[in-house]
Amino acid sequence: MTETDRRMMARALALAQKGVGQVSPGPLVGCVIVSSSGEIVGEGHYVFEELNHAETIALATAGEKARGGTAYVSLEPHAHHGRTPPCTDALIAAGIKRVVAPIEDLNPKVSGKGFAHLQAAGVEVETGLLSDEATRVNEAYLHYMRTRRPFVHLKLAVSLDGKIATRTGDSHWVTGVEARERVQELRHAYDAILVGAGTVAKDDPLLTDRSGLRRRRALVRVVLDNHLRLSPDSKLAKTTSEAPVVLIGRSGNTDHLNKGVEILSFDPSDLCLVLTELGRRSIQSVLVEGGASVAGSFIDANLVNKVTFFIAPKIVGGSDAPSAIAGRGFERMTHALELERLEITQRGRDLEITGYPAGQSM
Ligand SMILES: NC(=O)c1ccc[n+]([C@@H]2O[C@H](COP(=O)([O-])OP(=O)(O)OC[C@H]3O[C@@H](n4cnc5c(N)ncnc54)[C@H](OP(=O)(O)O)[C@@H]3O)[C@@H](O)[C@H]2O)c1
Numbered sequence: 001m002t003e004t005d006r007r008m009m010a011r012a013l014a015l016a017q018k019g020v021g022q023v024s025p026g027p028l029v030g031c032v033i034v035s036s037s038g039e040i041v042g043e044g045h046y047v048f049e050e051l052n053h054a055e056t057i058a059l060a061t062a063g064e065k066a067r068g069g070t071a072y073v074s075l076e077p078h079a080h081h082g083r084t085p086p087c088t089d090a091l092i093a094a095g096i097k098r099v100v101a102p103i104e105d106l107n108p109k110v111s112g113k114g115f116a117h118l119q120a121a122g123v124e125v126e127t128g129l130l131s132d133e134a135t136r137v138n139e140a141y142l143h144y145m146r147t148r149r150p151f152v153h154l155k156l157a158v159s160l161d162g163k164i165a166t167r168t169g170d171s172h173w174v175t176g177v178e179a180r181e182r183v184q185e186l187r188h189a190y191d192a193i194l195v196g197a198g199t200v201a202k203d204d205p206l207l208t209d210r211s212g213l214r215r216r217r218a219l220v221r222v223v224l225d226n227h228l229r230l231s232p233d234s235k236l237a238k239t240t241s242e243a244p245v246v247l248i249g250r251s252g253n254t255d256h257l258n259k260g261v262e263i264l265s266f267d268p269s270d271l272c273l274v275l276t277e278l279g280r281r282s283i284q285s286v287l288v289e290g291g292a293s294v295a296g297s298f299i300d301a302n303l304v305n306k307v308t309f310f311i312a313p314k315i316v317g318g319s320d321a322p323s324a325i326a327g328r329g330f331e332r333m334t335h336a337l338e339l340e341r342l343e344i345t346q347r348g349r350d351l352e353i354t355g356y357p358a359g360q361s362m
Contacts, residue, residue, distance in 0.1 A: 001129050005100055008032050008040075008072040009130045015045040015054070016074040016137055021188045021215035022047045025282040027105065027141040029075050031058040036068035036097070048216055053078075055087040059094045067095035074134050076105040079117035088117040098124040102134035106145035135362045140190075140285035143305060149275040150286045153306040154295055155186060157350075162323045163316035164292060169202045178348030179310040184211040186308065187219060190287040192278060196294035197225040197249075206235045207289070208243050218243040220283060224268035224294060228252030230261065237261055248274055271301045296327020299337060307339055308354040310347065 015030025023029075023046055031054035033042035042065075044057025052060075055077055059066055071077075077087040077099065091099060099118050104111050104127075115125050135142060140151035157174040158164055165171035173180065187193060188211040199205065200223055209219045221236055221243055228249040230237055236245045240260025247254075247261055248268040254261070268274055278286060288298055298304050309324070330336050339355025346352075356362075 001100070001126060004034075004038070005072070005126075005129055008034055008070075009074070009100060009102065010133075011040075011043075012054075012072040012074045013130065013133055013137055015043055018045045019047050021209075021211075021213055022049070024048070024141075024191050024217060024284050025144075027075055027107075027138050029054040029073065031055045031074070032072040033058045033062040033066050033096070034070045034072070035062070035065045039065075041065040041069065051084055053084055053087050056084070056090050059090055059096075062094070068097050069095075070098040070100060071096045073099060073101040075103060075138060076101050076110060076112075076114040077118070078105065078107075078110045079114045080109050082109065086114075086117070088114050088121075091118065092121045092123060096123060098126065100126045100129055102127060102129050102131040103138075103142075106142050108145075132362065139306070139362070144279065144284040147279075149272075149279040150191065150283050151305050152275070152286050152288060152298060152303055153186070153190065153308065154288045154298060154304045155183065155308045155310075156290055156295060156324045157183075157310040157312065158324045159312050159314050159316040161315050161317060163318070163321045164290060164324050165202075165322050166316055167318040167320040169322075171203060174314075175310045175312045175350045176348040179312075179350040179352065182347050182352060183310075184209065185213075187211065187287060188213050188215060190219065190285045191217065191283040192220040192222050192286045194222040194224070194274075194286050194288045194294070196291055197223060197227075197229060198293060199289070199291040200225070200230060200234060200236060202291075204235050206239065208239070220244045220246060220278075220281075222246045222248065222274075222278065222286070224274070225249040226251075226268060228254050228257075228263060230257060232256045232258060248277075269297070271297060271303055275303065290324075292322045292324060292326040296325045296329070299325055300327040300329075302357075304337075304357060305360065306354065306356055308352060311351045311353065313349055 012030040016028040029046040042058035042062030143151040
């Protein structure tokens with residue numbers, strides 16, 4: 001494949017990302033149509049509400065100029081009748097000669113069938129170009145398709161000495177404005193946000209998506225709360241009309257709570273069950289925002305798919321001040337959870353470090 005192929009696929013991936021917050025439970029898809037003379041004649045990206053898929057939007061702009069051209073699609077085109085007719089039919093009917101798509105769509109209705117349909121119709125299919133990048137763009141969707149459980153991204157803000165609050169429990173704010181704005185951007189990309197009862201009791205957080213960006217489904221706010229002790233005066237309980245609140249716990253009187261607070265009655269220490277239940281509600285991705293106990297439980301259960309720490313250049317000190325991760329922890333340094341595929345970005349005075357647990361398949 002050529003440098004032009006690489007550039008066009010990078011463009012298709014950038015288009016795909018315009019759909020962040022607007023596609024779930026579907027995938028992010030971008031498409032670029034290049035004519036036989038090498039000119040970009042059509043572009044599109046998928047947004048759930050608009051029904052049309054990236055390929056059909058791009059083909060509609062290209063019109064007759066698509067004939068004999070190449071379609072760069074960030075994910076395998078689908079060949080079945082779903083909410084829309086098959087995109088493979090549209091590509092074939094438009095006379096596309098070559099389709100470049102990096103990865104298969106793991107949706108069992110699509111997987112491999114889209115490529116096979118195109119090839120059977122005589123369309124040249126090339127896969128693998130920028131496949132790591134394409135996988136990353138759809139990491140939550142692909143994980144959900146594989147496991148039917150949400151992709152778990154653990155995010156915490158810590159001081160240089162690893163504290164998430166002071167010894168009095170004060171955590172406002174560990175990081176500066178730029179890092180906090182970045183957190184809103186992260187929330188925007190997720191279907192749900194999850195915290196423990198401790199964080200709700202101590203911080204009374206709102207946990208909404210305040211990125212200002214358009215989103216299709218409200219961010220679901222999940223609290224692991226064994227004794228269902230959420231206060232009716234908490235910001236969460238008072239804002240159920242803005243975004244749903246789901247409490248997961250075993251027992252407790254909930255008569256005092258606003259009817260908008262949904263209660264799931266089971267043991268929240270069974271995190272596999274928590275994730276299965278969220279997956280059943282077609283929640284593809286969860287941003288776990290702490291606190292230390294919940295973060296520790298997810299690490300101990302080996303259920304974290306991605307980690308982001310914001311590190312502030314300040315020292316909090318105090319043996320009673322909570323550090324980022326509680327739980328059991330690892331016995332030996334050689335067993336510690338190592339992150340790979342690291343990305344380190346400066347956010348104002350703070351650092352954002354993101355990585356994936358080593359050895360996890362992409
Ligand atoms: N800097 C940051 O990024 C950040 C983020 C969040 C919080 N914080 C700080 O962290 C502190 C709170 O941390 P925390 O450890 O006390 O609270 P937490 O992790 O938010 O909540 C822990 C509580 O959640 C409940 N829970 C239910 N299921 C659980 C499970 N599977 N695993 C763990 N907990 C479960 C338990 O209470 P019940 O038995 O009552 O259900 C448990 O005591 C606060 O000071 C807050 O300000 C900092």
